[in-house]
Amino acid sequence: MSRKTRKSMLADLMAGGTQTEGADAARTAGATAGGKAKAGAGGKAQPRTEEIDAAPGATAKPRAAGREARESAAPAAPARRPAARKGAVGAISSAVAAMRANAVVELDPNAIHAGGLSDRLEDVQADDAELRRSIRAHGQQVPVLVRPHPGTPGEWQIVYGRRRVLAARDLGIKVKALVRELDDEALVMAQGQENAARRDLSFIEKVNFARQMEEAGYDRAAIGDALAADKTLVSRMLAVAAKVPAPVIGAIGAAHGVGRPRWLELAALIEGRDPEDVAALVPAVAGDDPAGRFDALLAHLKRKAAAAKPAAPRPEALEIRAEDGAPLAVARRAGQGGRLSLALEAGAGFEDWLLAELPALHAKWKAGQGS
Template identity: 40%
Template sequence: MARKNVLSNLMSPASEKLTPVNPVNDEPRQHVTYKGIGALGAVTRSIDALAAKADAAKEIEAKLTAGEVVIELEPDQIEESFISDRLAHSDEQFRELVEAMRVRGQDSPILVRPHPTKSGIYQIAFGHRRAKAARLLGRPVRAVVKALTDRDHVIAQGQENSARADLSFLERATFAGELEARGFDRETIMAALSADKTTVSKMLSVVNRIPKAVRAGIGPALAIGRDRWHELATRFDTPENEDKAVEFLARERVKTRAPEDRFNLVSSHLARKEAPEAVARPAPAEWVRKDGPVRASIKTTGRQYTIALKSADAAAFGAYITQNLDRLYEAFRTENAQKSGD
């Protein structure tokens, strides 16, 4: 008998298998007309998009925990997932979560599985921040326990996190890279991120080309999208740019900036071309008349020859040379011709 997917009875019966040629079909969307235009309309659409993301995350959680018994676990019975899906957490958002749980408790349970190697310990699929907040408050954690394989675990973790509005492109790409490094196939990565083959390929291109130390030095950079990360990734086709970027990101004035600022700064730093080394030029030659009334400073750059006269009658002597340039040049050519004939 074929192994039954432990998540199959939790998701919608109409859901289709995600393949390279069969991306997730979008639900029919209602047409929304925005009364506001310009800046007001953009703000309205942005707020609606964030709300839709939050609703989607809640819906996925509801499907994954539907029909299951919620139990309470002590914080020391719970470990984080075996694979990280975030680079950093917002301190402000976490403080807000702690305060909300302090006032009204834990609204929704987290999803855990029995630890594959440790008896009595559970591993988080999603809900890391809620578990951390409960630990800080000294309270038990409300959780649903499911027996998940590694594949089912990362799919549940990835789908729940991908639906959230505060997950950046780099964090999604990093999650994809860690899944690939642990041997998960492309189909599993696509399912975990609810992304098609092309999108996943671009994510992996970014994390495989930008060194880990550089990605960590920049941070999540929520406002930086796929195209700009891809542009930065091309800079590391030049091997020496890795050390150059790591050194730059370690500077104190850069470390204290926001992730988006660090991204922009290091991008500009790597795009800046090194100034060519100055060519050493010979010191000017000097001609001095024996009796001293006239002296000349002589400079040559290969195709240019400059004589600067310095004396009381420099202007008159210079005018004389100018008036006799034709005669001087003819004398020069004649002398050169004679030397060639010798």
């Protein structure tokens, strides 16, 4: 699939598939207006939402729409009936045709399965409970997007909206869905576009999604299209993915608020270590949430690195004595530049005299060097 074709497909898909809460109201208003227009022509308006039993092999039966006024008494030529399709393939074809005629359908959430790539690193129980409470009180305002399951007739794969499907399953209700016939690449592209539009998806979750796309064989242009990211950002995300092993990312979690520089700092500290060993450290170093786990692991590895680093050797002290054996000074050499420090014993102005005589002493030494 060319990049131009992919972008056109994504634009069409996201325009029709990504809904806002106001979109349901607009759809309802449009359906009502259309129904009134049909009623004025002699028919009765019918609702556009259709309930589908998603059991394998079941055929969707849309409700009959109101008919237009009969045009004349003369009998019309009989319409050609399409060839009947038998079995599961025919049932699914009928269901898909019905879904196209009815934009939003209701599906059994137990017949919807995981699809595409993993986008979230964890589920937040409090957020899931709030979503269930909202759907119980106000209904599902935004439909999910699914495709027909490629391996199980009569069932579906989620493209996006997984949390809404799980909430509907917990509540024992049908889930409102949009259905699109998507191949694997189109599924991943749609999933990535929806992820890129989220405000709550963390940097490392996007990195993890990019890593999965690369491992699945997608090139960087496709990854950029899916995540709405330019080539530079894609390269930076994949650089982090290459340096921070997946087990460590999975053990830490989403870590909202932790950006690329700090993940690279962690990567430098775990370089050369076994990823599973580092991941096993995460529960041991505590941290109440993913960001806290990141901070705790980073601090732990910094302490380990500091303890393992050998201390710089203290320069050896040279004690200087006067001709009569009295302590005169303690000298130390430091660094590669030959820096010399003197700790002079308290004397009757000797330190001032020495400072004043240093140029002459240096000249005398230099003259001796030339002989």
